[in-house]
Amino acid sequence: MIELRDVHKRFGSHEVLKGITASVTKGEVVCIIGPSGSGKSTILRCINGLESYESGDIRIEGARVDRDAASIVAIRTQVAMVFQRFNLFPHRTALENVIEGPLFVKKEPWAQAVERGRALLAQVGLAEKADMHPPQLSGGQQQRVAIARALAMQPKAILFDEPTSALDPELVGEVLAVMRKLADDGMTMVVVTHEMGFAKDVADRVLFIDGGVIVEQGGAKTVLNQPQHARTQDFLRRVVHPL
Amino acid sequence: MEKFARDAVEFLPILMSGVALTIIVTLGSLLLSTLLGLVWALMRVSGIGLLAWLSAAIINVIRGIPIIVLLFYLYFVMPDLGITLTALQAAIIGLGIAYSAYQAENFRAGIEAIERGQIEAAQAIGMGWWLTMRRVVLPQAVRIVLPPYGNTMIMMLKDSSQASTITVAELALQGKLIASSTFKNTSVFTLVALMYLTMSIPLILLVRHFEKRAGHR
Numbered sequence: 140m141i142e143l144r145d146v147h148k149r150f151g152s153h154e155v156l157k158g159i160t161a162s163v164t165k166g167e168v169v170c171i172i173g174p175s176g177s178g179k180s181t182i183l184r185c186i187n188g189l190e191s192y193e194s195g196d197i198r199i200e201g202a203r204v205d206r207d208a209a210s211i212v213a214i215r216t217q218v219a220m221v222f223q224r225f226n227l228f229p230h231r232t233a234l235e236n237v238i239e240g241p242l243f244v245k246k247e248p249w250a251q252a253v254e255r256g257r258a259l260l261a262q263v264g265l266a267e268k269a270d271m272h273p274p275q276l277s278g279g280q281q282q283r284v285a286i287a288r289a290l291a292m293q294p295k296a297i298l299f300d301e302p303t304s305a306l307d308p309e310l311v312g313e314v315l316a317v318m319r320k321l322a323d324d325g326m327t328m329v330v331v332t333h334e335m336g337f338a339k340d341v342a343d344r345v346l347f348i349d350g351g352v353i354v355e356q357g358g359a360k361t362v363l364n365q366p367q368h369a370r371t372q373d374f375l376r377r378v379v380h381p382l
Numbered sequence: 383m384e385k386f387a388r389d390a391v392e393f394l395p396i397l398m399s400g401v402a403l404t405i406i407v408t409l410g411s412l413l414l415s416t417l418l419g420l421v422w423a424l425m426r427v428s429g430i431g432l433l434a435w436l437s438a439a440i441i442n443v444i445r446g447i448p449i450i451v452l453l454f455y456l457y458f459v460m461p462d463l464g465i466t467l468t469a470l471q472a473a474i475i476g477l478g479i480a481y482s483a484y485q486a487e488n489f490r491a492g493i494e495a496i497e498r499g500q501i502e503a504a505q506a507i508g509m510g511w512w513l514t515m516r517r518v519v520l521p522q523a524v525r526i527v528l529p530p531y532g533n534t535m536i537m538m539l540k541d542s543s544q545a546s547t548i549t550v551a552e553l554a555l556q557g558k559l560i561a562s563s564t565f566k567n568t569s570v571f572t573l574v575a576l577m578y579l580t581m582s583i584p585l586i587l588l589v590r591h592f593e594k595r596a597g598h599r
Binding site: 189219230244 | 505510
C-alpha cells in the first residue's frame with residue numbers, strides 16, 4: 140500500500156536520499172534502522188509529505204504523494220505519524236488532542252468523537268488521564284496520547300519516527316507495548332527505531348539504511364541475526380555492544 | 383493646592399469631553415491596528431513569497447513615517463485626491479495604520495514562537511494552513527502576545543494626543559485650549575497629566591495580569 144520508487148531528496152548540496160525503492164504491504168510492520176543522519180526519518184517525512192522530494196515516486200494506495208497538491212490532506216488522514224518528540228498540542232487536554240483531527244478535519248459529531256477518543260485513550264492505558272494537559276504527563280504517557288491521536292484518524296498506516304528515542308529508559312517499555320499490540324491487531328506500521336529487540340520481535344521486515352541508500356533488507360530475524368553486508372554487521376555490533 | 387482644587391472643579395467638565403474623544407480615538411485605532419497587524423503578520427508567515435515580501439515592505443514603510451506626518455497626509459492631502467475624512471476618522475485611521483506595523487511584529491513573534499513540531503503534527507493529521515493557525519498556533523500565540531499588546535495599548539492611549547495636531551479636540555487639545563485662554567498652565571497641564579495617568583493605570587494593571595498569566599503556563 141506504500142510504494143517508494145527511486146526517491147531522491149537533497150537538502151541544499153547534501154543528498155540525503157539517493158534512490159530509495161521500497162514497498163510496504165497492508166498489515167506489514169517494517170522497521171527502518173541505520174546510523175543517525177542516514178536518511179531514515181527523511182523517508183518517513185517524505186511519505187506523508189512533510190518533506191518534498193526531487194525525483195522518484197511515492198504512492199499511497201496508488202495516489203501520488205505531492206506535498207504541494209490539494210490531495211496531500213486526504214493522504215495525511217490515511218497515513219498518520221507519531222513523532223520522536225510527541226508534538227502534542229500543549230494548550231489542549233489529552234482527550235482534546237485525540238479528538239482534534241476527528242472533529243475539525245473529519246468533521247465528526249462531537250459526541251461520537253469524544254466517545255471514540257475516550258475509548259482510544261483507554262486502549263493506550265490512559266483513560267484516567269483524559270483531562271490532563273501534556274506538560275502534566277510523563278514522556279511515555281505523552282507518546283501514548285500521540286499514538287491515540289494518530290489512531291483517532293482511523294489511518295490505514297502509521298509512521299513512527301523514533302518514537303522512544305526521547306524517552307527515559309524506564310518509559311520505553313510502555314510505549315513499545317502499545318505499538319506491539321497495534322502490530323498484533325494488524326495495523327500497517329513503518330517504524331524508524333533504534334530498539335533492535337522490538338524490531339526483532341515485532342517487525343516483519345527490516346530495512347538497513349546507510350548514506351541515503353538501502354544497504355540491506357529482508358526478514359527481521361534474517362537481517363538482524365545474520366546480516367550479510369559488512370556495514371550492517373558493523374552497525375549492529377555497535378548498537379548491541381556500544382562499548 | 384486650594385487654587386488647584388478650584389481650577390480642577392472648574393476645568394474638569396471641559397476636560398472630560400476631551401477624555402471621551404481620547405478614549406474613542408484610542409479604542410478605534412486599537413481595533414484597526416489589531417486587525418491590520420494580524421493581516422500583515424499572517425501574510426508574513428503565509429509561506430507565500432509575494433505576500434511575505436509585500437507585508438515586510440508595508441511594515442517598513444509604515445515604520446519609517448512619523449505618526450504626525452501620516453495624520454497630516456490623511457487629513458490635509460487626501461481631500462486633494464477626492465477623499466475627505468473628518469478629523470476623528472483621519473486620527474483613527476492614521477494611528478491605526480501607524481500602530482499596525484508594531485502590532486504585526488508582535489503577532490509575528492508570537493506565531494513564530496510556536497514549535498515547528500506542533501505545526502507538523504497538525505499537518506500530519508490533515509490540517510490545512512488556516513486550520514493549523516486557528517486551532518494550534520493562534521490560541522497559543524495569544525498568550526505570548528498579550529503582555530506586549532498591553533504595552534502597545536498604553537502607548538496608543540498616550541499617542542492619541544497626536545490627534546490634537548489635526549484638530550481632534552481630545553484631552554491634550556482641550557487642555558491646551560483652556561491653558562491658552564486662562565493662562566493657568568500649571569493647573570491645566572497637571573490636570574491633563576493626571577487624567578492620562580488615571581486612564582493608564584488600569585491598563586498597566588492589565589499588563590501585569592497578562593504577564594502573570596503568561597508566566598504560569
